[in-house]
Amino acid sequence: xxxxxxxxxxxxxxxxxxxxxxxxxxxxxxxxxxxxxxxxxxxxxxxxxxxxxxxxxxxxxxxxxxxxxxxxxxxxxxxxxxxxxxxxxxxxxxxxxxxxxxxxxxxxxxxxxxxxxxxxxxxxxxxxxxxxxxxxxxxxxxxxxxxxxxxxxxxxxxxxxxxxxxx
Amino acid sequence: xxxxxxxxxxxxxxxxxxxxxxxxxxxxxxxxxxxxxxxxxxxxxxxxxxxxxxxxxxxxxxxxxxxxxxxxxxxxxxxxxxxxxxxxxxxxxxxxxxxxxxxxxxxxxxxxxxxxxxxxxxxxxxxxxxxxxxxxxxxxxxxxxxxxxxxxxxxxxxxxxxxxxxxxxxxxxxxxxxxxxxxxxxxxxxxxxxxxxxxxxxxxxxxxxxxxxxxxxxxxxxxxxxxxxxxxxxxxxxxxxxxxxxxxxxxxxxxxxxxxxxxxxxxxxxxxxxxxxxxxxxxxxxxxxxxxxxxxxxxxxxxxxxxxxxxxxxxxxxxxxxxxxxxxxxxxxxxxxxxxxxxxxxxxxxxxxxxxxxxxxxxxxxxxxxxxxxxxxxxxxxxxxxxxxxxxxxxxxxxxxxxxxxxxxxxxxxxxxxxxxxxxxxxxxxxxxxxxxxxxxxxxx
Numbered sequence: 091x092x093x094x095x096x097x098x099x100x101x102x103x104x105x106x107x108x109x110x111x112x113x114x115x116x117x118x119x120x121x122x123x124x125x126x127x128x129x130x131x132x133x134x135x136x137x138x139x140x141x142x143x144x145x146x147x148x149x150x151x152x153x154x155x156x157x158x159x160x161x162x163x164x165x166x167x168x169x170x171x172x173x174x175x176x177x178x179x180x181x182x183x184x185x186x187x188x189x190x191x192x193x194x195x196x197x198x199x200x201x202x203x204x205x206x207x208x209x210x211x212x213x214x215x216x217x218x219x220x221x222x223x224x225x226x227x228x229x230x231x232x233x234x235x236x237x238x239x240x241x242x243x244x245x246x247x248x249x250x251x252x253x254x255x256x257x
Numbered sequence: 258x259x260x261x262x263x264x265x266x267x268x269x270x271x272x273x274x275x276x277x278x279x280x281x282x283x284x285x286x287x288x289x290x291x292x293x294x295x296x297x298x299x300x301x302x303x304x305x306x307x308x309x310x311x312x313x314x315x316x317x318x319x320x321x322x323x324x325x326x327x328x329x330x331x332x333x334x335x336x337x338x339x340x341x342x343x344x345x346x347x348x349x350x351x352x353x354x355x356x357x358x359x360x361x362x363x364x365x366x367x368x369x370x371x372x373x374x375x376x377x378x379x380x381x382x383x384x385x386x387x388x389x390x391x392x393x394x395x396x397x398x399x400x401x402x403x404x405x406x407x408x409x410x411x412x413x414x415x416x417x418x419x420x421x422x423x424x425x426x427x428x429x430x431x432x433x434x435x436x437x438x439x440x441x442x443x444x445x446x447x448x449x450x451x452x453x454x455x456x457x458x459x460x461x462x463x464x465x466x467x468x469x470x471x472x473x474x475x476x477x478x479x480x481x482x483x484x485x486x487x488x489x490x491x492x493x494x495x496x497x498x499x500x501x502x503x504x505x506x507x508x509x510x511x512x513x514x515x516x517x518x519x520x521x522x523x524x525x526x527x528x529x530x531x532x533x534x535x536x537x538x539x540x541x542x543x544x545x546x547x548x549x550x551x552x553x554x555x556x557x558x559x560x561x562x563x564x565x566x567x568x569x570x571x572x573x574x575x576x577x578x579x580x581x582x583x584x585x586x587x588x589x590x591x592x593x594x595x596x597x598x599x600x601x602x603x604x605x606x607x608x609x610x611x612x613x614x615x616x617x618x619x620x621x622x623x624x625x626x627x628x629x630x631x632x633x634x635x636x637x638x639x640x641x642x643x644x645x646x647x648x649x650x651x652x653x654x655x656x657x658x659x660x661x662x663x664x665x666x667x668x669x670x671x672x673x674x675x676x677x678x679x680x681x682x683x684x685x686x687x688x689x690x691x692x693x694x695x696x697x698x699x700x701x702x
Contacts (some may be wrong), residue, residue, distance in 0.1 A: 104410040111278045112418045116436035120446055121334055123431045133357055135350045140591040202343060202351035240431050244358050257358060 127206040128237035130214075132176050132184055134247040135200040138220035140168040166212055171218040173201035176245065177232075209239025216245055216254055228255070265418065270414030274438070277319050279411065281440040284315060292470070299476035300501075300527055307388045309468045314381035314483065319441040321374045325367070330435050332356070332426035337445050344453025359428040391525050393502045396637065401433035423504065448581045454512035477605070480555040481526035484519045486510070488538045489551035491517035494653055495532035498606070500638035501521075501525050504532060504552075519552055529637035530607025534647070537654050539609035541566070550609075559609070566612060569598035577689035579682065580622035582608050584629045587672050592628070595680055605629035605667075606640030610647045610656035617664055624664045624689045626682060632669045641669055663692060 144165040152160050165241060169190040177183040184203050199220075208253035217230030229247070231254040237243050246255045260267070288308070291297055297305040320338065324331050339353040355361055372385045390629035398404065423436060437445065447456055481503070495517060496504045503525035506517040519532070533539050539550040541563040550559040569580055574595065581592060581599045592599050602608055605627045616622045627644060635641045645667060646652030656665075666685045670678045 093687045100406065104406055107279075107282070107407075108275075108410045108414050111275055111282060112414055113276050115274060115420070116438060120431060120435050120437045122435055123433050125433045127431075129399075131357060133351065133354050137356065147363075197349050200350040202340070202353050205341070226546040242358060242429055242431055242434065246357070 126239045131204045132245045133202045138170040141168045167194040167196035170210040174201045271420040274420040278440045299478040302471035311356040311384040317377040324370045328422040329432040330423045333432045339685045341453040373484045479528035481523045493533040498535035529604045534607045540611040541615040581626045587630040599622040604640035606643045626669045
């Protein structure tokens, strides 16, 4: 009898150990996103212009350089920040300034942001400034798209062609 | 996998998941237990702070494992984790771009994840190895019955409630309702409320706080054991019995004809006294003018322990006289009955068996009661086990055969088990009384 009681208590102890594991391994469920909304991702990775423009080297200056270091122009490494704005239905949703990566600020500048909008037809406009100009934009583009609820809509930029991609 | 080949792959997958969840439960219980028993401060800081990075690796293993399934949950974890990582100024460009849409996902991603899921556990294993470096005879495996019971429980759970995928991942579709594994992913929903950078601060701040707990407040460690070379013959019993790898046997330095001598690492020594209990020279029977053991605790040398034993014996007012050697960490101060005379010691394992013989053969007490920590729960480690084995005659130094075992009792209690301790003492006391009533001397008188 004692043995049965002991085994029963052991079984109960194992149950108490396993039950929370079974439950919390997948429950309670978590609602990550509303099913009637579209998630827009803006992702831009772009190399901006240099802070100081490159200076052409004279033939004498080139000749003074070591043979393996000879180049046509001399360039400072640091690049400008990247300004990005994105509008949805005429309202600015993202306004971002990104510094170039790297210790010398000579790498890519990048923006990644995600936000939700109700599914349906929306006008989307995006623009970036990668130069030293104080006003206006170097690249801009807009589109009107039917955004399907429960799906992602991505806005990216192809630096090589200067085009935005809405997908 | 769970449906198509439930009998092998399905069970293995469910076992893998539930065992990893059980790991989190057991690690948290272990952490709370060591904290509540104050086994983290002073020289024990090492095990504590090396345990903290292990937590980090456990989570890398667990979370990385979920990515490999590549279902909707994996998709959510991949996006949330990379966005969270991108909040740190570590990467030249956002790594979340890898999961921008179905066009950006490459096969190399899975190669990377497999690599992480294999190597992170290896790092975890390395951390666990470091974690127990200051523990001799660390028990890394559970007792066999517990291992079998746990394996059967998880197996039954895997059959009854198999782990399932949550639909194939599609980077163009937003996962909405997810069954999170809250053991590993409890922090993720917080990303909806708190910016990623702040959540990193909370996580790393929490880990830092955890790592600093041994010094909040700092402990005042007792002085380490000291070796008396005049009395040490280099037998190595203290080396064998030290639970914290604090003793090493080094070549003899005093020119005596022994091979080795014991050397105590001040950094590792917890002053538990188990080495004193193991030393064959720790005996109150010695006839030298000054009793000094080969290894001593400065705060309680053998000579002082002998004096305290004699003093306690002198305080008995009635019979039966029960002399209690009680562990200071398991409630020795809570024995307040005047019928029992208590000699507090740092650990029952510190008591050389010869003291039991001394107390009984010199008629200093009618019975000796050793009040130690609960079975397998010695404050220092191994003290209860060594004592039991020494008394049983299976571990050197043995309790002499001439000692009447009926006049000796070993009790194992947690510090709050006051009633059990008193009941056990009363029972022992009654048995001594009954024994005295039945003795031939009593009958003849």
